[in-house]
Amino acid sequence: MVTWKTKCSTCCLLAYRSDHNETKKLNCSERMMWKYSPDRDPALRIYPVNLGDEGNYTCEVASSAGNYLFSSSLTVTVPPTVSLTCDKSRVAICQAAAGKPAADISWIPASNQSTEEEVHHSNGTVTRVSYIRWVNSMLPTLTCLVTHPATNQTLSIDLS
Numbered sequence: 001m002v003t004w005k006t007k008c009s010t011c012c013l014l015a016y017r018s019d020h021n022e023t024k025k026l027n028c029s030e031r032m033m034w035k036y037s038p039d040r041d042p043a044l045r046i047y048p049v050n051l052g053d054e055g056n057y058t059c060e061v062a063s064s065a066g067n068y069l070f071s072s073s074l075t076v077t078v079p080p081t082v083s084l085t086c087d088k089s090r091v092a093i094c095q096a097a098a099g100k101p102a103a104d105i106s107w108i109p110a111s112n113q114s115t116e117e118e119v120h121h122s123n124g125t126v127t128r129v130s131y132i133r134w135v136n137s138m139l140p141t142l143t144c145l146v147t148h149p150a151t152n153q154t155l156s157i158d159l160s
Helices: none
Strands: 002-006 013-017 022-026 032-034 044-046 055-063 066-074 081-086 091-099 104-108 115-120 126-133 141-148 151-158
Touching (some): 013 032, 081 151, 091 104, 091 141, 104 126
Antiparallel strands (some): 002 013, 002 055, 081 091
16 A cells, blocks of 8 residues: 655545555645556656645555655745846846745846845745946946746846
């Protein structure tokens, strides 16, 4: 017998009993299934994964050879939506919206004159915004570098 479950009373329970060749799903979405056939490989597949799927998953295997318990922790990474704009007062605004974890923002040319704001959303994502004033710049472009575990993006804006 193989059972996947999470540590919550109303969460998904996915089970397979080999002696009856029987599978059961309790409180599982259609996105949660066996990756392969549970009699050959009892791996859990969650597709597409979303933020609500984060948490600890436990696989219990009971066989004539003994009982085994495996635990795995799922952390969902969300790439931010990145934008670069400028306003009439010559302030460049680089935004990395709704990423998880928060993205890092830096500028080329490098400057210690930038300021940042951060907004934490209820779903666990973070929006980070960096502002830089580019008064009397001799360079034709300003570049925003957004670094994140899921993506790295470079956006440039023409200063002329």
